[in-house]
Amino acid sequence: MAKTTKKRGFGSLCVQPGKTDKIILPHNEPIYATTAYTFESTDHALSLFDDHHKGYVYSRWGNPTVTMAEEKIAAMETFGSERKAKAQLFSSGMAAIAAVLLSCAKAGDTILTQNQLYGTTDELMQKQLRDWNINITRCDLNDIKAVTTILKNDKQVKLIYIETPSNPMMEIFDIQSISAVAKKYGCRVAVDNTFSSPYCQRPLLLGADFSVHSATKYLNGHGSGLGGVVIGLDIPFMKNEMWNKVKLLGANSNAFDSWLLLQGLKTLELRMERHCENAKKVAAFLSANKYVSKVNYCGDKQHPQKNIIKKQMLAHSGMLSFELKGGLKAGIKLMNKVKVCKMVTSLGTLDTLIQHPASMTHVNVPRDRRMAAGITDGLVRLSVGIENVQDIIDDLSQGLGK
DSSP: OOOOOOOOOHHHHSSSSSOOOOOOOSOOOOOOOBBBBBOHHHHHHHHHOGGGSOOOOOOOOOOOHHHHHHHHHHHHHHHTOOOOOEEEEESOOOOOHHHHHHHHHHHTOOOEEOOOOHHHHHHHHIIIIIIIIOEEEOOTTHHHHHHHHHHHTTEEEEEEEESSOOOOOOOOHHHHHHHHHHHHHHEEEEEETTTTTTOOOOGGGGTTTEEEHHHHHHHOOSSSOOOOOEEOOOHHHHHIIIIHHEEEEHHOOOHHHHHHHHHTTTTTTHHHHHHHHHHHHHHHHHOOOTTTTEEEEEOOTTTTHHHHHHHHHSSSSSEEEEEEOOOOOOOOHHHOSSSSSEEOOOOOSSSSSSGGGGTTTTSSSSHHHHHHHHTTTTOOOEEOOOOHHHHHHHHHHHHHOO
């Protein structure tokens, strides 16, 4: 006598996940909107807890949509080579930066960095890391003799952290030379590549151990989702030390932000071409403007680090900053008059974003250190968008004029 299968109740029907026997080959990446994953058996569960890289357990640990974005970014950072890298996505750029610093340095160790950094990175180092007894040493990282002396005298330097181009002064540091010295002393090198994107610069191919991005910026490109990413060549280190920061600190990305990131990555090359093209024309306009005393732009033939730029950058990015002759008052006037340029404390989006570092991104940096780094009260940062470039120029012209 054939057995009859007992039908489950209506409530069970409502709760059980939907299924299909059809082969699904999506044209676009799906969003895996799930917090956890079902195990086929206790043996299956045990194998995944033993090595989570074999599959998925819990979305704080990993998610298929997140993995797709990670794999694409890792390939971008090593494009043009046979090198293999692993990327780890985080909830924000600062989460990614913090993960690199904490993965490489512990209490009693030292991080060597440059004199001028993004304001929040600077604040993290000056306040939080010092509270954890992680020391911060600064110098001109292009002074290789000074870097060598510091590494020789302080065996506790575990990481050199570079921001190039720097935010907002567009200062350039020689990744290849710094990395070569660091390796002699067993020190790792991390590069914040946010201002460039892998389209303009690939630090891992220049000797760096890690490339770091605020994926919120150029990688996403639309200002639609937060994210950060660390890409490293030491795959066991990435799978263990770096992944542990996601697992234990809860700094993970999520499926939706990763999906938005994937959509942005599809147009990265097209967007960056236009960002770079427009920035070159805007920089030329500003350099000739009577109200502007100085322009900081990687494509400037007079840039003090032009030889390093030629060696390590593939393109000049859409970022620049400029100094107004009228100081703070001129900066406030410009901010309040522009219409096409949007006053936003972000960068790398389709539209042109303008901001005043002294009162925004670097407000928590002590004024004496900010001024010493060239971030004066009249400095303006511009993330040049992909609009019609003449509209951007006309907007800046009317904002700068009387």
